[in-house]
Amino acid sequence: MNPRLLRGLLPPLSLAALLIAIFWLQPRTMSYFGLNLLLNLAVPIALAAIAQMFILCVNELDLSIGGFVSLVACITATWLHDTPLLGIAALAGLIAAYAALGALIHLRNLPSIVVTLGMSFVWLGLAVLVLPTPGGKAPEYIRALMTLKPPFIPFPIIAAVVIAIVVHIVLMRSAYGAVLRGAGGNPRSLERAGWSILKIKMTMFALAGFFGVLSGMALVGLTTSADANIALRYTLLSIAGVILGGGEFVGGRVSPIGAVIGAVTLALAGSFLSFLRLNPDWQIGAQGAILIIVLALRVLISRSEVRS
């Protein structure tokens, strides 16, 4: 088999393997209701993974996305619910802040790891200020959207497919998308061709902020209330999701469809373990193990790629 094709198939195959294992362990999940329950929380994780993917695409790394999603969740559950205009303004401001962050990192040539680690404090602090104790209430329309029960196909599956396809078309199939990805692949030649790297970085960070906002809103729609620490683990999950989905750390080699698949795989890993009746203590560890196994498979495949 063509190693290149195999490499592209690795993420969906791992997801399929995991799903089959879950179905085999717990046949009752193989229903509309079961899938809905199983995949519900994968939607906000997939959105966060897409946000992280935009950052990784321009060779940066965002260690603050978890804190950011938490902050968005807190704002959604309070301001957006009580005073929608203020809430919308705040969320738009957050996206602008992300674009500004991209500009700062680019202009001052700062390491994104450190800047975003600092920002994770800022987001978390703001979240604590907005919502000091867990609570708040999700706006009705978000709640209604997230608990939608379309016929035949459960909502999380539709949502995941729509997210993957929309981002795929924008980033992978459009002309400007190619330019955006080029900023990760070869920024110098893009600059020579007359594109502004600054604008591209700001666009990518703004897109990340936008999907971070969507992730927070989706999360609140599911949980109905928020707290300041609600999504802190999304930072690691989002990075792991992108990598699982075949994304690379440098060179603008990312895949939106892969990122969504990777995020869903990670979200399912937890359920898989509980169906195995394995100790819940190992839940986080299993996500790490899955990540390592997939990366090891990838190394094996690229080795055969070199050989052929």
Next chain:
Amino acid sequence: MTALLRKPWLWAWLGALAVWLATATFTHGRGSAEVLSAALTFGAFFVIVALGQMFVITLGPGNVDLSIPACMTLAGTVAMKTMDGAASMIPLGLVLALAIGAGVGVINYALIRLLRIPPIIATLSSSFIFQSAAIWWNRGLRVKPPEALADFTTAKLAGVPVIAIAVVLMAVAGHVLLTRTIYGRGVVAIGQNMRAAHLAGVRVERIRAATYIMCATLAGLCGYLLSAFSGGAALNMGEEYLLSSIAVVVIGGTSVAGGFANVPGLWGAALFMFLLVTMLNTFGAGAGVRLVLTGLIIIGVIVAASGGKRGT
């Protein structure tokens, strides 16, 4: 004088001094000595992990150890549970904590080397497993440390915390290791240009392996001491050390792009970080404001220190 001004660690120390003076002014000097003593103790814990992180970061872009918190927690819980409060077990606990640290380092490096993945992802995914192992081993219990060990971590010699003195000696050793040994020079050379270092005969892979193992071993040591200090290992005890270990290194004047490191800055930055939080506390800032300001000040320092316009 100009030579002093050009020292990369100067700003961290000036920052620490400024923050301490601001706190002292606010309280009219009351409790300043106590604050300083606490800063030395907590700063010591920061410096232990930052020392390892500094060597890792100096290896070059992409090199950073994200498994430090998990490693600390694992070493702390296993050591505390094994010692079970018995003074005779203290040396065994220490050896165990160091061995766990070294083991974590070996696993981290093996992943980096065998899977050829960036160290960030390798240490990130392994940290999931270590964290789980710690949860599984601990079972939510908080085992008290042996009294003698707890006393050691809070002991003072002429008003100065013993642990701070020990870590200062450790930092001196780290400084010598960095500036006077083949290993240390090799780390810096790899950070500046891995290929050139390889061609110059630096044993790149051996040095990288040693660096990751050392970093994790120090994290294990820190987990051991910190759980003794805080009356037992807690599952989230390493949490704040993820950001702190990196921030202390960078604020201390070590280049985050690698190839340029210094040890004195670690202590300055560690004191700065602790005193900053103390200052915000004394000013009566709530948790939210404190977090926001900590984040903004860290970013501000980095913008000021590692600035330099992007070359074209």
